[in-house]
Amino acid sequence: MNKTLWSVLVALGLVAPFIVYPIFLMKLLCFALFACAFNLLIGYAGLLSFGHAAFFGGAAYVTGYLVKYAGVTPEVGILIGTLFAALLGFLFGSLAIRRQGIYFAMITLALAQIIYFVAVKSPFTGGEDGLQDIPRGMLLGLIDLNHGYSIGGKTLELNLYYFIFGLFCFGFWVVYRAIHSPFGQVLKAIRENEPRAVSLGYRVERFKLLAFVISAALAGMAGAAKGLVFQLASLTDVNWHTSGEVVLMTLLGGLGTVFGPLVGAFTVVALHSQLSSLGSWVMVVIGIIFVVCVLSFRRGVVGELGRLLKRSL
């Protein structure tokens, strides 16, 4: 991928909050990062996890709790949230990779359900209400993330936006590096033909587990960031519908493409904000998109585009 394209994309990210409502952009960045993390697992290692909401929502709760009640700074909160998700990913991953394919999906789903029940029952998660009014705090104790700049008659929370944008860039870079490294090549080899990868002497289990942990950690980072942006960690974040939604984002954008998850996340987040007045018809629309995607364009938007341009995107 050439340098100009990257510069254009980064520049776009930097000026975007002056054009589009920043909260929408931040939501988009959080879900895009979540989808990228998820794509690392399904698109490159061929592992369909149906329990990624556990990492996303679990980290949102941990970070939210620490920032709100332990008074830690946001970056420390996010760091601990991410570590928590990585640890959880290690536990879930070690159990789930014992089985393959459909079983793997069901196991991750059922394990995630444990986290959901913990969130419902524990005294520190706020039960049905979730953790509300999570303070955004002072980044490094210096920069007020709540501060809004009044530009053109609108208040733009630029500090928070650039912080979230930075997190996203970091996460995206990690995924990009992982994919374009020997590690990523091994993952692809495992996806294409696992017995062959074994016979080549790769310790397949370890590679899968590592991919799972990285993916979980980044999903956690996305969830923690989302918790700060919306100042809320709720049951929705850990619900299996969220796990399903990230599958949809990735599938819609294109499994195993670098930019697919971004396109997918954008489409789904935009759909949600456009259709929010329709109540639970949103669920029906999402369901229909799922069905159409699976039946008629399994490569996703970016995947089909790549096929037309005859290059991998």
Add this chain to the structure above:
Amino acid sequence: MEISFQTVMSQLMLGLNNGAFYAVLSLGLAVIFGLLNIINFAHGALYMLGAFVALSGYAEWGTLMGMPDFHLNYWAALVVAPLVVGLLGMLIEKTMLSRLYKVDHLYGLLLTFGVALILQGVFTNYYNVAGTPYEGKPEILNGAVNLGFMMFPTYRLWSIAVALVVCFSTWLVIERTKLGSWLRAGTENPRLVQAFGINVPLMITLTYGYGVAIAALAGVVAAPIYSVSPVMGAEMIITVFAVVVIGGMGSIMGSILTGLMLGMVEGLTKVIYPPASSTVIFIMMVVVLLVKPSGLFGREQ
């Protein structure tokens, strides 16, 4: 804490009742998985649909058809709901699932997930998520039966009986009849079975229809016990997935026994440590995975 024999037995019986539903649903999943190699994520939604056919049939169909006195009574619902849902299932299989057999089986799971969202979303729009009670419970199933150690609601006893009959007759057909042997052969080698003059695609469609029809039947039976709500299937299906992982899906009998057993384990947990009762099955799953990754009744891959 004092735990009386009465409490334990009553929770065990209630657990057995829940377990009976787990057994029917995981049996349906196992039958579909056996022949289509697809995990039917829509199973819970179709179970919910069965309950709604009973509910709306009893309360609304008469008014809709301009015959306010008409009620689809419970006994009729036991037949109508599986038929309606079974036909819908066959339509889904014919138009959508059949196009996915050539690709990765995970797409089947994703497709049925989409179908589940559509069904759940549609019903959430018309009915409250909180749930509606079903009024059509037949007179004859009211009251309670004296089991010697406790009084147990007749209806719950009836629902356990229905589940057991459905489970064991399905097992009998699949394991002990000619039809069953075709089914089993069809899962091993569809082309060979086709060469014997058996219409395998039709057999697959009918199997899917049967699997979801018994889910709908379970839905009708569940309607008078649990309140009927659009999310009843979504809550149930995840637990049933865990049951399937624990059982191993290798055998029909495995899914029946695991379902019944886990219902009772859940009931017992309600006595010993109530907050854990909704997670105990998932914790069991973790333990079983650690000891025997292929499940209790599963075969090693």
